Amino acid sequence: MSGMPTGPYQEWARQQLGFEYKNIQLLITALTHRSYVNEHKKSVHEHNERLEFLGDAVLELVVTDYLYHNYDEPEGILTSWRAALVNTESNADSGESLGYAPLIRMSRGEKHGNNRAHRQMLANAYEAVIGSIYLERGYAAAAEFIAKHTISKLQSILDDGSWRDPKSHLQEVSQRVDNATPVYRVLAEDGPDHDKVFTLGVFVAEKKMGQGIGPSKQVAQQQAARAALAAYKQRVNRA
Numbered sequence: 001m002s003g004m005p006t007g008p009y010q011e012w013a014r015q016q017l018g019f020e021y022k023n024i025q026l027l028i029t030a031l032t033h034r035s036y037v038n039e040h041k042k043s044v045h046e047h048n049e050r051l052e053f054l055g056d057a058v059l060e061l062v063v064t065d066y067l068y069h070n071y072d073e074p075e076g077i078l079t080s081w082r083a084a085l086v087n088t089e090s091n092a093d094s095g096e097s098l099g100y101a102p103l104i105r106m107s108r109g110e111k112h113g114n115n116r117a118h119r120q121m122l123a124n125a126y127e128a129v130i131g132s133i134y135l136e137r138g139y140a141a142a143a144e145f146i147a148k149h150t151i152s153k154l155q156s157i158l159d160d161g162s163w164r165d166p167k168s169h170l171q172e173v174s175q176r177v178d179n180a181t182p183v184y185r186v187l188a189e190d191g192p193d194h195d196k197v198f199t200l201g202v203f204v205a206e207k208k209m210g211q212g213i214g215p216s217k218q219v220a221q222q223q224a225a226r227a228a229l230a231a232y233k234q235r236v237n238r239a
Helices: 007-016 022-032 034-039 048-072 075-086 090-099 115-138 139-150 151-160 166-176 217-238
Strands: 183-190 197-204 207-214
Touching: 007 022, 022 048, 022 115, 048 115, 048 139, 048 151, 075 090, 075 151, 090 115, 090 139, 115 139, 139 151, 166 197, 166 217, 183 207, 183 217, 197 217
Parallel strands: none
Antiparallel strands: 183 197, 197 207
16 A cells, blocks of 8 residues: 555545545455556555455345335346346446546556446446445445445336346337337457457348347347337337
8 A cells, every 4th residue: 555546536435425435445446457456466466356246245135125125026027127227237337427437447458448348347346346335334335325326227227128138028019019020130240259249230020120239149139129129119209
């Protein structure tokens, strides 16, 4: 910690969390990527993966507890709602809105990584920050943070149906509206084998209804299905 500029971390904690850390190293570690430790082995010895492990468990428990006590739904429904709330995209969005990205310590190489890698880093750091809050202030403080930045998204998830598997949902909608089953087709493959980016389109009755891009065909299909669902929603609204 000698020479470590703690000011920006405490300032972020004051603004976003409403308190200062007694042990600011917890927050700094929560925002330290493994690559930074590999690049500074003599001076830095801990990255955020242990805190991420802890924070992930706290996040899931708090969300599960909230859903159990507030909704009388079957296990399968509650599981789907929880998955939508705590998945990588949701956590990355929370991290982005919290504005800690400039404070994440990473290697020079990671700073030039692609958007997908940075989104994953934001999501992992979000769980690690939860872990740091839990250790610094206890369960109640961590639960309050999670309620504000994760559980608060629940109503919009329920309203837009994004908690449902988009491919299954699209199949239901397309069969009901067009009496046809969606077909997914690869439109493009870019990048080297170890870092492929796939572009897929989803077609209903030979009409392209949506397009998605992702690091795998499955992810691209899900994105395309979401786009198609949005198109169907617009069609219904215009009718």
